[in-house]
Amino acid sequence: MSAREPDRRAVPRRKKPSHRSFYAAIVLILVVGVAALAYLVGRPKAAPVSTYAPTIPAGTAKGYSMGRPDAPVQMLEFADFECPACAHYSVVTEPDVRSHLADAGVLRVTYYDFPLPMHKNTWWASHAAACADDQGKFWEMHDRIFAGQNDWNGETTDNPVPILEGYAKALGLDVPKWRACVDGRVHQRDIEANRAEAERRQVQQTPTFVIGNRMIAGSISYDEIKAYVDTARAGTAAKPSAQ
Numbered sequence: 001m002s003a004r005e006p007d008r009r010a011v012p013r014r015k016k017p018s019h020r021s022f023y024a025a026i027v028l029i030l031v032v033g034v035a036a037l038a039y040l041v042g043r044p045k046a047a048p049v050s051t052y053a054p055t056i057p058a059g060t061a062k063g064y065s066m067g068r069p070d071a072p073v074q075m076l077e078f079a080d081f082e083c084p085a086c087a088h089y090s091v092v093t094e095p096d097v098r099s100h101l102a103d104a105g106v107l108r109v110t111y112y113d114f115p116l117p118m119h120k121n122t123w124w125a126s127h128a129a130a131c132a133d134d135q136g137k138f139w140e141m142h143d144r145i146f147a148g149q150n151d152w153n154g155e156t157t158d159n160p161v162p163i164l165e166g167y168a169k170a171l172g173l174d175v176p177k178w179r180a181c182v183d184g185r186v187h188q189r190d191i192e193a194n195r196a197e198a199e200r201r202q203v204q205q206t207p208t209f210v211i212g213n214r215m216i217a218g219s220i221s222y223d224e225i226k227a228y229v230d231t232a233r234a235g236t237a238a239k240p241s242a243q
Contacts, residue, residue: 030068062190064129064138066098067108073232075107075225076210077196078114081125081145082153083206089219090146096222107229111142112194120154124182126191129163131181137172144171212236213234 079086101107132141152160212232
């Protein structure tokens with residue numbers, strides 16, 4: 001090959017960019033976008049979070065009381081019927097609280113429902129107790145519900161009402177009347193009002209007790225309750241009487 005002769009070896013040509021890949025990518029993006037939009041529009045909407053305080057006027061909650069209305073010390077209990085710690089308090093500690101403090105005229109106890117969202121059967125238990133209260137047997141049903149918690153709770157059954165109905169029968173209630181009350185959720189608003197009161201007081205766990213001006217969380221012993229009651233009673237006695 002002479003120095004002047006051009007190199008005629010084949011030089012590979014550059015391929016022209018194909019528009020097919022570009023258009024395919026655009027189409028894919030559009031398809032994915034349309035599918036995502038259809039999913040967002042068509043998917044079921046999340047259930048709204050239940051809030052009770054805004055719809056229940058302050059002071060609506062009444063709870064269920066035992067002991068003299070004029071007892072020198074008031075104790076409020078916020079509890080969930082499906083709460084194990086509440087059952088422990090009810091079975092182990094509360095009998096002494098009743099016999100030594102409430103029955104003695106020293107303490108008035110008021111129970112408020114505070115059903116927690118993780119307990120799926122607790123609302124039925126609250127209805128069962130409220131409907132028993134209509135027949136004058138709230139505390140009897142309260143005790144039976146807590147004592148039998150392992151029989152009707154959400155880990156044991158998806159249908160607690162027949163078991164609760166058995167308690168109603170054993171307590172001598174008018175069962176058809178009681179069942180109509182439970183099935184009709186006659187006391188739904190009352191239970192919500194009790195829960196709203198707990199929320200207003202910023203109760204964080206069950207059980208929680210308010211004794212005098214002290215709020216105590218957890219299943220506490222009789223001796224602890226007695227000490228709080230004695231302190232509250234002493235504080236009440238130390239206040240000057242109204243002129």
